Amino acid sequence: MLRLTAEVYAEVVAHALSGLPHEACGLLAAPVGAEQVTRFFPMRNAARSSRIYRFDEVEHLRAERTADAEGLALVAVMHSHTHTTAYPSPTDVHDASAFDPFGALLYVIVSLKDPEPALRCYRILNGAIAEEPVAVGE
Template sequence: MQMLQLSAEAYWGVIAHAQAAVPLEACGLLAAVQGKDLVSEFFPMRNAAESAQLYRLDDAEYLQVEQIADARKLRLVAVMHSHTHTTAYPSPTDVRDASAFDPFGALLYVIVSLKHVDPVLRCYRIVGGQISEVSVEVQW
């Protein structure tokens, strides 16, 4: 996937979840209908790290989301998290964690920056420690 296509509903769900989690980082998963490129589902998740500087997906909650996605014929496309005081770019911790969690780069990484009044959403592919930005298109 060279571009992340988001439905407006998924986009606003991500932004609202990031804003609601402040002062902590937010996290969640994004999914698309199997065989489609449009990401139409956002699954907000609890930040198991309960931190303003890092996030960790809860293992049990992740398993639940995978089961729901399978039952609804969805495929997981991206991991989302927020940066409360920095830009929407992967930190060294983000890169390390992405490489451990998804060593083959099957998932994209969406980061929402809340550093300024208007949130900024950007997307990346992280493989072998290498970061590549992926363009984002919201289907308004």
Template sequence: LFAGPPGTTSVDTFYPMRNAAASSQIYQLDGAEMLAVERQADDAGSLVMGVMHSHTHTTAYPSPTDVADAARFDPFGAWYFVIVSLKLLDPVLRCYKIVDGNIDEVAVVLDR
């Protein structure tokens, strides 16, 4: 998960999460771990804004599983979904909003 100051789209904290599915094919968040991270971010004055995961063999585009997970973990469409594709030699990063099954790409600006 990633978080940042409320009211912005800036990310300043990354929270690594374990894969509850324990699979190389599917990534699944653990609900209890997710709630703990949301509390930790809140205590730090931040807001969890989304989730990042990789697609090791496919493109950086939400799979049907990603869309279903978005409906389950983010029913109001507030989160950003960052996907990193490792299919090719050079990784590809894309960001999306997924609301009611609709997938819209969002530009990513990296500050160093």
């Protein structure tokens, strides 16, 4: 299960919308040993594309170092889909397998296909996609 504070949820959706017309991306972190995500690291889509995303390497490294310094663990990758539903594309599955071969991370997708953004979460391991519930609260 992915647990987000209301503030982090709002930040993720706002970042997805602000990235238009391109996909937006970022990383989510939680205190080490805790379940609730308390920090969102918005990142620039280095691909500058409405169909794919790529982390900027410098921003990615900066987010990892900041999370470590704050006692946080990176627990999820976020990106938006500008034209499709919040479900992993074949590219998303391929990238997850290359970036996270042990399935340690969750993958959050915010769909901007409809007027109301839709956020869903998945675990991707060995090409298999499993949806994870999302809880938003304090």
